[in-house]
Amino acid sequence: MKPKITIKIIAKELGVSTSTVSKALRDSHEISQETKDRIKAYANYYNYRPNNLALQLRNQKTKVIGIVLPKIVHHFFSTVISGIERVANERGYNIMVCFSNENQEKEIETINVLTNGSVDGLIVSIAKETLRNKALDHFYRLIENEMPIVLFDRVHDSIECDKVIVDDIGAGYKATKYLTDIGCKRIGIVTTPEHVTVGLDRYQGYERALKEQGIKVSKELIVNVDEEQDIYEQIKVLFNEDLDAVFAVNEIYAATAIKIAKEKNLDIPNDLSVIGFTDGLISKYSSPSITTVVQHGYTMGEQAAELLIDRIENKDNDRFPQTKVISSNLKLRESSKS
Numbered sequence: 502m503k504p505k506i507t508i509k510i511i512a513k514e515l516g517v518s519t520s521t522v523s524k525a526l527r528d529s530h531e532i533s534q535e536t537k538d539r540i541k542a543y544a545n546y547y548n549y550r551p552n553n554l555a556l557q558l559r560n561q562k563t564k565v566i567g568i569v570l571p572k573i574v575h576h577f578f579s580t581v582i583s584g585i586e587r588v589a590n591e592r593g594y595n596i597m598v599c600f601s602n603e604n605q606e607k608e609i610e611t612i613n614v615l616t617n618g619s620v621d622g623l624i625v626s627i628a629k630e631t632l633r634n635k636a637l638d639h640f641y642r643l644i645e646n647e648m649p650i651v652l653f654d655r656v657h658d659s660i661e662c663d664k665v666i667v668d669d670i671g672a673g674y675k676a677t678k679y680l681t682d683i684g685c686k687r688i689g690i691v692t693t694p695e696h697v698t699v700g701l702d703r704y705q706g707y708e709r710a711l712k713e714q715g716i717k718v719s720k721e722l723i724v725n726v727d728e729e730q731d732i733y734e735q736i737k738v739l740f741n742e743d744l745d746a747v748f749a750v751n752e753i754y755a756a757t758a759i760k761i762a763k764e765k766n767l768d769i770p771n772d773l774s775v776i777g778f779t780d781g782l783i784s785k786y787s788s789p790s791i792t793t794v795v796q797h798g799y800t801m802g803e804q805a806a807e808l809l810i811d812r813i814e815n816k817d818n819d820r821f822p823q824t825k826v827i828s829s830n831l832k833l834r835e836s837s838k839s
Contacts, residue, residue, distance in 0.1 A: 506547040507645045509661065515543060518821055519661075523647055566809060567620035568598045569611055571628050571655070576752075576781025577798045578626070581653065584802020585624060592810050594621075603728075605630040609639045622649030622809045627657060629728075633696040649812035651805045655699055663808040664824040665801050669699050672794045672829040673706025676748050676776045679831060681714045683838045685746035685774060689722040689739045691754040700725075703750045703778070726754060737761050746774040746837075752783045755791050759836060774837040789835030797827050 512519045517536070525532045525540040532540075543549075566589055570578045582598060589596050597620060601608035608628045615623060623643070631637065632655065640660045643650050653665040680688050690707050693700025708718050724739050726732055736757050739747070747762075749755035755777025759769055767773045769789050777784055777793045784791040804825045833839065 506544070506549045508549075508647065509641070509645050511540065511543055511549065515540060519644065519647060562813075563619065563621050564594050565620045566594050566596050566806065567612075567615035567623045568596055569608060569615070569623065569625040570598065570600050571603050571626055573600050573602070576783070577654075577779045577796055580798030581626075581802040581805070584799040584804075585806040586802075588803050588806035588810070592806075594810060601628040601631075603629045605634055605636050612639055612643070616643065616648055621813045622651075624651045624653060624805045624809055626653055627655040629655075629693075629697055632657065632698065633694065635696075649809055651809045651812075653801055653805045655697065657698070661822050663805075663812065663822050665805045665808065666824060666826055667699070667796050667801070668826050668828050669702035670706040670709070672778070672796075673703035673748070673750075674710045675706070675829065675831055676778075676794050677707045677710035678713075679837070680746040680748065680774060680776065681710060681716065683774065686716055687719075687722065687742070687744050688716075688746040688748060689724070689742065689744050689758075691724045691726060691736055691739065691747060691749040691758060693750060694725050694727060700750050707748055733757055733761070740765060744773060747776075749775065749777045752777040752779045752781050752791060752793060755793070755836070756783050756787050759787065759789070759791070769836055770838045776831070776837055780832055784832075784834070787836075792834045792837040793832050794829050795832050796829055801827050 508519050508522045512522045521532060521536065522540055525537040526544060528537065566585070568582065568585060572578060586596055597615065599611045599615065601611060605628055608631055612623065637657060637660060644661055651663045651665060652660060654667065656664045656666060677688060688711065690704060692704050695701050711718055721742050722739065724735055726735050732753070736754065740761055747758045749758055755775055759775055762769055762773050769775060775791060777791045778796070780793045780795040784793040804827070808825070
């Protein structure tokens, strides 16, 4: 029996884009006859037939963009939505925002509802449970059916679509290098489980900065927070060690570290410097205010919307998926020594 063939497989085998395969199978005048003949021959050999229902749904434009986010309340995601909305409105689109609540089944259900003719394309940040379980089939189906999609922040390399990400490795490096530059040597990191790509990348930057300074990476100074458990108690364990700094991969973790440090009568920043991630209200109005890595969520939202709408409107639709990387910067506040 011949294996099941998808547009994605045909494109990979023949060295063309999925859009080229789709247009060739529809006998589009945009594709050369030679390329059409080659693609059709391959498709016929494997008995491939396009999903006509999906094609029909895509041809009925709604002028609506679907956005699927992991959390309802999160400063970073709210800034991303603002960036998406500005570009969408400027280009004549509305947005529909949904939340997966970090749940795999909820994410699948939401995407299925949105792509049943409700939206022209999707902008998604993947749920933690989906990443942990490596349950990505619903994204592969979107790509196979040529649903325009842009992933941002939390992405996965195996999903062949446009992406917008922060330079998380560079961000982790900048934060940790700043701490070593002000003389810190025992730097704890409060990060996510390894299946969450952004946390893993920020850890890699942390590790690189320490190694450059000849500082040993100590396992006892690493906390991988499981948010289904008590966050406070997990971070508190870090303070059993001799510390002079903490790098936290989000502002909740940073604020929690400061709370624990105060309870232990540590002076911030003289006894302990703290750097967080995401320049939200918590970072601005904590006491002391928190030095943080600024992610530029608004810019990410703008870039994601531009990529998606270009795909929807068939501009540069033959190009291979691209990844746009947004640089970050440090905003210095009271929680770190100068």
